[in-house]
Amino acid sequence: MWLSEEQSADKGVEAEHLRRLFGVFSATHGHGRSLVYEALSRGVTGNDELLALLMRTPRDQGRPSLLFAAVNSILAAHPDAALASYYPIHGGRRPVDHQLIPTFAAFCAEHGDELGHLLRTGSTQTNEIRRCAALRLALGHVSERWGEPVALAEVGASAGLNLLLDRYRYRIGGREMTPAADSPVVISCDLRGGTSADRLHRPLPKITSRLGIDMRPVSLSDPVDRAWLEAFIWPEDVDGLATLRGAMELAVSTGVPPVVRGDAAADTARLLADLPGSEPIVVFTASLLSYLGARSRAAFLNRLDEIAQRRPVAWAFAEAPGLVAATNVAVPALQGPLAKRNTLYLVGVSLRGHGRQDDGLLALADPYLRWLAPARQPADDFQWLPAEPNAG
Numbered sequence: 001m002w003l004s005e006e007q008s009a010d011k012g013v014e015a016e017h018l019r020r021l022f023g024v025f026s027a028t029h030g031h032g033r034s035l036v037y038e039a040l041s042r043g044v045t046g047n048d049e050l051l052a053l054l055m056r057t058p059r060d061q062g063r064p065s066l067l068f069a070a071v072n073s074i075l076a077a078h079p080d081a082a083l084a085s086y087y088p089i090h091g092g093r094r095p096v097d098h099q100l101i102p103t104f105a106a107f108c109a110e111h112g113d114e115l116g117h118l119l120r121t122g123s124t125q126t127n128e129i130r131r132c133a134a135l136r137l138a139l140g141h142v143s144e145r146w147g148e149p150v151a152l153a154e155v156g157a158s159a160g161l162n163l164l165l166d167r168y169r170y171r172i173g174g175r176e177m178t179p180a181a182d183s184p185v186v187i188s189c190d191l192r193g194g195t196s197a198d199r200l201h202r203p204l205p206k207i208t209s210r211l212g213i214d215m216r217p218v219s220l221s222d223p224v225d226r227a228w229l230e231a232f233i234w235p236e237d238v239d240g241l242a243t244l245r246g247a248m249e250l251a252v253s254t255g256v257p258p259v260v261r262g263d264a265a266a267d268t269a270r271l272l273a274d275l276p277g278s279e280p281i282v283v284f285t286a287s288l289l290s291y292l293g294a295r296s297r298a299a300f301l302n303r304l305d306e307i308a309q310r311r312p313v314a315w316a317f318a319e320a321p322g323l324v325a326a327t328n329v330a331v332p333a334l335q336g337p338l339a340k341r342n343t344l345y346l347v348g349v350s351l352r353g354h355g356r357q358d359d360g361l362l363a364l365a366d367p368y369l370r371w372l373a374p375a376r377q378p379a380d381d382f383q384w385l386p387a388e389p390n391a392g
């Protein structure tokens, strides 16, 4: 097929865009977290077949996380494929070597139709329940300031597994804590920085009602939805897969709070208005802001302010610092270098109610909450926490 000069130039720009996207993913998300994804995302940047596959995909769907999840979900049905030997979650033990990229490319070619369909129609769907450690920290802060009980909502709740935070066991910094000490699901999170983590160990406030809101809620009774969630677990994260499966089983057997379809900016106020009572609402978001454009982010926070005119609202977040800095959260540290540490997540709470706003930072953490470093004070800039080699 002949391409006009203009078409060739467009393709060149698109290929360059993809190379940059996958290069950044390799250096930030992959490096230090997944050797397989680090190598694969670097490999994509130099593989014409894979770049061509992504160029046939709508632009905003050609994301590394979506490509890898789509391949992973197909691989789950083909555990004997050569590619599975690199994925510990599929029983593989082969270390990353020079055959990984060609094996990956061959698998993609073999399953091209299915992969193309998943790339066109899929959306990023994770439910990382280790983030309950961040929510726990935030709830401790809210109950310290406002007492209990509270109502709990999560926007971008996925399957709603974070709303069940009191049904899990916690091992924080190697120390077990209650409640739900007999839960089959254990959330482990390391501590860094030597700061006190006492707030994490406080009993949770009484939670009167729970609601999840998500643009595309995940139904735990649907095996396809469950498999798609599992597909976002990274190849080496055998524990993460077991934890997710355990949490899904627990939720199905004991009941999960409602997760209703809705857009963060357009529907939050209307949906939260239906929550009974007048106690404060803790609205949790984890890894949501990056899915919202600047306008939607501002609209979402405006909606929270509207609700706060009727009853107190605490926005509890585990999000990239740069995105929090672009909101109206007013912590001086966000004007400094903290806002550039976007390979980590900032955990904090913005208390809005009683005619005032009171913002505090609680921790800097790995985005998947494998570790967190509690803040030394609510306006902490975390300059004392050294950059990780992979933190860029």
Ligand SMILES: C[S@@+](CC[C@H](N)C(=O)[O-])C[C@H]1O[C@@H](n2cnc3c(N)ncnc32)[C@H](O)[C@@H]1O
Pocket (backbone or CB within 6 Å): 123, 124, 125, 126, 127, 128, 129, 131, 155, 156, 157, 158, 159, 162, 213, 214, 215, 216, 217, 262, 263, 264, 265, 285, 286, 287, 288, 291, 292
């Ligand atoms: C990366 S997942 C995080 C899920 C969950 N918060 C967690 O930490 O495991 C992001 C979630 O946000 C949802 N989402 C994306 N855009 C949204 C929007 N505009 N309004 C509501 N939810 C949205 C997605 O469907 C997805 O479930």
